[in-house]
Amino acid sequence: MTIQQRLYRLIVSRRWLTVLAALALCAALALAAGFLLSQVNPLYVGLALAGAAVALWMLKDIEIAFAAVIGIITLLPFGSFPFRIGFTPTLLDAALGGLFLVWLLQIITGKSRRVTSTSLGPPVVVFLALAIVAFVLGMGHAPLTSYVVRHFGEIILSSLLFFLVVNTVRDWGRLERLSRLLMVCAFASALFGVVLYVMPDELATDVISLLRVVGYPSGEGVLRYIRDDPELAERAISTSVDPNVLGSLLNMTIALTVPQLFAARPLIRRRYLVPMLGAMGLCLGMTMSRGSMVGVAAPLVVMAVLKYRKLLWILLLALVLLLFLPQTQDLLGHMIEGFFFEDLATQMRLGEYKDAVILISRYPVLGVGFAGSPDVDTYLGVACVYLLIAQQMGLVGLAAFLITMAVVFVRFWKTRSLAAADERAEPLYWGLHAAILGTLVGGITDHFYFNMDFHHSVTLFWLFVGMATAATEIVRAETRARAYRREALQAGPGLTAEGGSGSTPRHVIAHRTPVQGAAAYEVGR
DSSP, X not given: OOHHHHHHHHHHHTHHHHHHHHHHHHHHHHHHHHHHHHHSOHHHHHHHHHHHHHHHHHHHOHHHHHHHHHHHHHHOTTOBOSSOSSSOOBHHHHHHHHHHHHHHHHHHHTSSOOOOOOTTHHHHHHHHHHHHHHHHHHTTTSOOOHHHHHHHHHHHHHHHHHHHHHHHOOSHHHHHHHHHHHHHHHHHHHHHHHHHHHSOHHHHHHXXXXXXXXXXXXSTTOSEEGGGOTTSOEEOOTTSSSHHHHHHHHHHHHHHHGGGGGOSSOSSOHHHXXXXXXXXXXXXXXXXXXXXXXXHHHHHHHHHHHTXXXXXXXXXXXXXXXXXOGGGHHHHHHHHHHHTTOSHHHHHHHHHHHHHHHHHHHSTTTOSOSSOOSSTTOOSOOSOHHHHHHHHHHHHHHHHHHHHHHHHHHHHXXXXXXXXXXXXXXXXXXXXXXXXXXXXXXXXXXXXXXXXTOHHHHHHHHHHHHHHHHHHHHHHHHHHHHHHHHHHHHHGGGOOTTSSSXXXXXXXXXXXXXXXXXXXXXXXX
């Protein structure tokens, strides 16, 4: 065929329109890229292109969207875009929005047809409804700003993450991948925190100041010390800005990771898991966050007593090292001062508690909302998540939160024996609930888990609650599926999924997923 004939066929078939459109698109993209490179910092352009690629990848696979959320929470929790749209959007805002968008698209396209409802759903809905009521009522006595509206919306969105997780994490494979990612990212954050800690202060300041491109503080003052006094011991911060924020992250992830030491098939090989935990524990000590250290110690002791007796020896060794190593004496002294209320930080915290109780006593039912206190002699904010919730939502809101958490652990206690039937699932099941327990204990002296200024901590908390609830649902579904298969095999060819006569081949029964098997079992019953 001659060139003329090929050109004639191309014109007649109109495929030339497709070629022309592709060339026009390439030209437009090239012009746009050239304009941006000439007008904007090339680094921003590169970040924008990388972000666009990740966004497209997220739309294709919801696990990539989960990975983006987890990565930002652990590695760039305070990252933001270098522009304003009335406000400065954060990286977490974009990642969470993308995650919810992917879930919505799955519902629209029919990929996610079944809605999972759990006994924890109603308490969470009540808690969020009370939060909205308190927010609306609080508008009557405090000025409402765009900052308050935006950050309250972020709190609600993070709390709704619970429902997204329960409805998209329905098998051990996905739950394990998300948990493994949490462990690895927390280790990376801890390792960076340790490296930053041992650097000379001037070099560490220069390194952490590089994050100014994504909205982080820079220059003098980015490093943290006890009582903000450079003459006293430094505190590790990694990319979390505040050592207590970093401590709260390590509190949850250490509790998640430790049970893997005793797993028959750990999610991460022990040769890597041990040094990872070592780095995370070392970084937690370097934060000198007493609340987080007590918070992680509580679930580890509970697991050692109830489940993993070998863990008692590890905890005893850690206690001996804390008491007698020369390198830990500053930390030990800092903790003793806190326990005996001798240092200034603890005394100020006690003052906060007293002021919080005064505010709660004046507005005990639904609190004062999220905008501010109506009285000039009181203020909104306290370093205790329970008192903070009581300030904002009253004792009714606090009761709703405590009931929600009680339901989490009642479900865990009732299902723990079922989880024990799967040696692969049991350590992860304990670890997820241990992380929540560590958060609740650490919340006595920390306020990050329901604080509008710490969106990522709220998101991480509800992510763990959703994952723990999903684990319970998976355990129960697999138990029902096993019961169904036993009945089907015992009954032989006379049992069908509908409970009537007929024949269901055994190879069909054996290859049903746990959810399918459980559904068929329920119908047959």
